[in-house]
Amino acid sequence: MKHVIVEGPDGSGKSTLVKALREIGMKPAPRASNSIQGPVADLMDWVIRDQQDMIARWDKHVYDRHPLISEPIYGRIVRDNPAEGFNNPSWMVSRIAHLYVSTLVVWCMPPLYAVEENANLTADNQMAGVVDHIEDLYMEYEKVKSDWAGPAITYDYTIQNADNMVSLIKDLSR
Numbered sequence: 001m002k003h004v005i006v007e008g009p010d011g012s013g014k015s016t017l018v019k020a021l022r023e024i025g026m027k028p029a030p031r032a033s034n035s036i037q038g039p040v041a042d043l044m045d046w047v048i049r050d051q052q053d054m055i056a057r058w059d060k061h062v063y064d065r066h067p068l069i070s071e072p073i074y075g076r077i078v079r080d081n082p083a084e085g086f087n088n089p090s091w092m093v094s095r096i097a098h099l100y101v102s103t104l105v106v107w108c109m110p111p112l113y114a115v116e117e118n119a120n121l122t123a124d125n126q127m128a129g130v131v132d133h134i135e136d137l138y139m140e141y142e143k144v145k146s147d148w149a150g151p152a153i154t155y156d157y158t159i160q161n162a163d164n165m166v167s168l169i170k171d172l173s174r
Contacts, residue, residue, distance in 0.1 A: 002151065002173040003029065003054060005063040005099070007070065008108030009137040010130050011118030013157040014064055017108060020166045021062045029061040033070070038127055043067055044085035051098050060173055068095050069105070073140045078129040100150030104173045106165075107145045107154045112138050114158055 004021060006014045022028055032046050033039040040046050047067055054061075067083075072092070075082025085091050099105070112135065119126065119134045130137070145154070153172065155165050 002104045003057070003061045003063065003102060004169055004173050005066045005069065005103050005105045006108060007065055007105055007141070007145075009115050009119070009134060009141050010126055011115040011122065011134070012108035012110055013118075013155065014108045016157070017106065017155060017162065017165065018062055018064045020162055021169060024166060024170060026060050026062040027057075029063040031064060032067040033065070033074075038074070038079065039067060039071060039083055043071060043083040044091075047095060051095065051102075054098075054102055063103075066099065066103075068092065068099060069144060073137060073144065074127075074130075077133050077136050077140060078127060096150075103150065104169065105148060105150060105152040106169060107141070107148075107152060108157070109138075109141065109145065109154055110156045110158045 004026065006018050006021070008014050018028075030050065032043060032050070067086075071086045072082050075086055115138055116134055119131050145152070151172065153168065
């Protein structure tokens with residue numbers, strides 16, 4: 001059984017997909033950040049505790065982003081400094097290897113124009129700097145997605161039916 005991480009830049013359809021996955025019975029995983037204030041304090045400790053909990057959970061959980069993926073992107077581009085430890089390649093590689101085994105990543109990547117439009121519409125609910133850097137965030141997500149070695153699928157809400165995607169995710173996360 002795999003947990004599901006829904007990733008992508010702001011405005012890519014993550015929250016809508018997470019909501020649909022929760023409606024089919026996936027439990028919400030704890031959040032390591034929010035859209036306005038950014039990551040929790042002691043993010044490294046959060047990741048370590050979360051990965052221990054991930055192993056112990058019997059039921060599938062769905063993550064609306066995971067800091068091992070999003071923090072290096074947002075920390076560098078929006079805050080100009082990732083949280084402590086997220087610049088340490090050996091720590092990151094060992095932690096990401098755990099995700100390869102225990103999760104399915106769903107990359108929410110509609111076309112850039114859709115992400116830009118959505119980010120602008122929700123600018124008041126975004127962390128400072130997100131809208132100004134949305135193209136850079138999008139391009140970095142494309143790079144991280146192409147380098148990802150674990151189980152993953154890509155979702156583009158502009159061309160794919162959400163119900164079909166939810167069914168596919170349910171099957172792939174078994």
